[in-house]
Amino acid sequence: MKKKVLNIIVIVSFICASCTDESVESYAPTPSALDTPKLFDDNIIAPVIPNDNAQTLEGIALGKKLFFDPMLSGNNTQACADCHAPQNAFSDAARFSDGIDGSLGKRNSMPLFNLAWNYDEKFFWDGNTFSLEHQAFVPVTDPLEMKSSWSDVTQKLQNHQEYPSLFEQAFGTSEIDSTLVTKAIAQFERTLISANSKFDKFLLGETELTPEETNGFNVFMDEARGDCFHCHGSDKNPLWTDNAFHNNGLDETFTDLGLGAVTGDPADNGKFRTPSLRNLAFTAPYMHDGRFSTLEDVINHYSEGLKSSPTIDPLMKKVAQGGVGLTEKDKADLKAFLLTLTDYDFINNPDFNQN
Numbered sequence: 001m002k003k004k005v006l007n008i009i010v011i012v013s014f015i016c017a018s019c020t021d022e023s024v025e026s027y028a029p030t031p032s033a034l035d036t037p038k039l040f041d042d043n044i045i046a047p048v049i050p051n052d053n054a055q056t057l058e059g060i061a062l063g064k065k066l067f068f069d070p071m072l073s074g075n076n077t078q079a080c081a082d083c084h085a086p087q088n089a090f091s092d093a094a095r096f097s098d099g100i101d102g103s104l105g106k107r108n109s110m111p112l113f114n115l116a117w118n119y120d121e122k123f124f125w126d127g128n129t130f131s132l133e134h135q136a137f138v139p140v141t142d143p144l145e146m147k148s149s150w151s152d153v154t155q156k157l158q159n160h161q162e163y164p165s166l167f168e169q170a171f172g173t174s175e176i177d178s179t180l181v182t183k184a185i186a187q188f189e190r191t192l193i194s195a196n197s198k199f200d201k202f203l204l205g206e207t208e209l210t211p212e213e214t215n216g217f218n219v220f221m222d223e224a225r226g227d228c229f230h231c232h233g234s235d236k237n238p239l240w241t242d243n244a245f246h247n248n249g250l251d252e253t254f255t256d257l258g259l260g261a262v263t264g265d266p267a268d269n270g271k272f273r274t275p276s277l278r279n280l281a282f283t284a285p286y287m288h289d290g291r292f293s294t295l296e297d298v299i300n301h302y303s304e305g306l307k308s309s310p311t312i313d314p315l316m317k318k319v320a321q322g323g324v325g326l327t328e329k330d331k332a333d334l335k336a337f338l339l340t341l342t343d344y345d346f347i348n349n350p351d352f353n354q355n
Contacts (some may be wrong), residue, residue: 004327006025006279011175026172028172029056029057029058029059029169029170029171029172030056030057030058030349031054031055031056031057032055032056032057032059032060032093033055033191034047034049034116034145034190034191034193035191036102036193037195037196037200037238038204038251039195039200039203039204039238040117040195040238041060043237043238044117044237044238044239045119047116047117047190047192048116048117048118048119048121048132049116050131050133053183053186054069055187055190055191056170056187058148058166058169058170059170059171059183059184059187059188060184060187060188061166061170061190062166062169062170062184062187062188063183063184063185063186063187063188063189064188064351065166066080066181066184066185066188067079067080067081067185067188067189068080068081068354070082071153071156071157071160072140072146072148072153072181073100073140073146073147073148074100074146074148074149074152075100075147076102076156076159077100078099078100078145078146079284080136080139080185080353082097083097083109083139083145083345084109084111084112086347086352086353086354087282087347088111088282088283088347089111089112089113089278089279089282089283089343089346089347090111090112090113090192090352091108091109091110091111091112091282091283091286092108092109093284094290094291095108095285095289095291096108096290097109097145098144099142099144099145099146099147099185100145100146100147101147103143103144103147104144105144105145106144106256106289107125107256107288107289107290108285108286108287108288108289108290110124110125110273111275111279111282111283112189113192113193113194113276113279113346114192114193114195114224114239114276114278115132115189115190115192116132116181116190116192116193117239118132118243120242120243120244122218122273123135124138124245124273125258125272125273126247126258126259126261126262126272126273126286127259127262127273128246128261128262131186132186132189132190133182133183133185134182135186135187136181136182136185136186136189137150137178137182140153140178146312150177150178150181151296153178154176154177154178154181157181158175158176159177160348164176167180167184170184171183171184188302191351192346192352193346194278194343194346195238195253195343196343196346197278197279197340197341197342197343198341198342198347199235199337199338199341200238202340203235203289209337209340210304212332212333212336212337213336213337213340214334214337215329215330215332215333215337216330216334216335216337217235217334217337219330219334219337220232220334220337220338221234221335225316225324225326225330226302226324226326226330226334227317227318227324228302228334230315231246231274231313231315232274232276232277239276239278240276240277240278240341241266241274241275241276241277242274243273243274244273244274245258245259245268245271245272245273245312246271246272246274246315247269247270247309247311247312247313247316248269248272248274248302248306248312248316249301249302249305249306249307249308249309249312249313249316249319249323250287250291250301250307251270251307251309252307252308252309253309254270254309256288256289257269257270258270258271258272258288259271259272259273260311262355266310266311267311268311269310269311270311270312271311271313272287272288272310272338273282277338277341278341278342278343279342279343279346279347280295280338280339280341280342281339281342282307282342282347286298295335295338295339296331296335299326299331299334299335300331301323302323302326303323303324303325303326303331304322304323304325305322305323306318306319306322306323307319307343308320314349315331
């Protein structure tokens with residue numbers, strides 16, 4: 001009896017060993033490198049892509065589907081794209097976005113583009129979230145936004161007829177969780193690259209600026225006039241933002257502490273992240289609270305509307321005079337230059353719009 005058992009064990013062991021020698025092919029998603037623009041390659045470092053969330057065709061396609069799907073909200077009525085619409089350069093034309101039950105937020109929705117080049121990876125107006133993946137995680141449970149729970153969202157996706165197989169293709173598993181959902185959305189968001197404005201073409205030698213646009217750029221760069229480049233960059237920074245946090249003289253006192261509420265440091269009160277100047281033609285209203293409806297309002301603020309406070313940025317050097325004091329011509333020309341940063345191809349790109 002013992003001998004028979006031993007023989008059976010030997011035979012089973014041989015069969016199993018023989019199986020392990022066979023090469024078993026496993027599925028892997030298709031790598032998809034970001035299409036980095038030439039101006040970015042020439043002037044700034046590589047995009048930030050986490051080692052555990054490489055870009056793939058399947059992950060990007062899944063992320064796009066999720067971005068436009070209202071299933072992520074508590075009552076299945078609101079998608080990410082409702083507050084970040086492609087036609088508005090993935091921002092919201094309303095001053096404050098509506099949540100699923102009509103609740104209004106307290107800030108204007110930031111546009112979404114060139115996010116892979118936010119090097120300190122602090123997102124939202126006050127920098128309260130680290131990483132693009134976490135940025136995609138927050139709105140689902142926010143009571144003023146999608147007002148859901150991740151357990152409900154993942155259950156709905158798990159029961160969906162398509163999503164389990166799409167997650168299998170993108171991540172090698174049909175078991176859906178919040179980590180994979182936000183990884184997919186982040187992959188899609190990293191593809192939202194804007195770099196084909198008139199000024200981009202000018203820098204590449206493909207077009208010329210008008211005299212008004214040229215003077216507007218000079219105003220922008222002139223410390224004695226616009227003095228805008230310290231926070232928003234220059235022709236050497238195609239992001240047109242430093243992605244840092246500044247108090248730009250909007251208020252004397254603060255109902256919204258901004259960065260200060262995140263760090264707990266009173267020296268950070270009233271500081272908000274510098275938005276990119278790209279696509280301003282699509283992203284009104286302006287500032288963290290959407291208080292300015294037009295570019296003229298914004299320019300007038302810096303020209304004669306600065307308000308002093310204990311934390312105002314030292315770059316607001318002419319706050320005692322109310323601002324930089326631009327002439328009407330310089331104001332008009334500065335606006336003309338700012339509009340050369342408009343990228344019409346970006347908002348019309350079919351890869352970024354719902355199919």
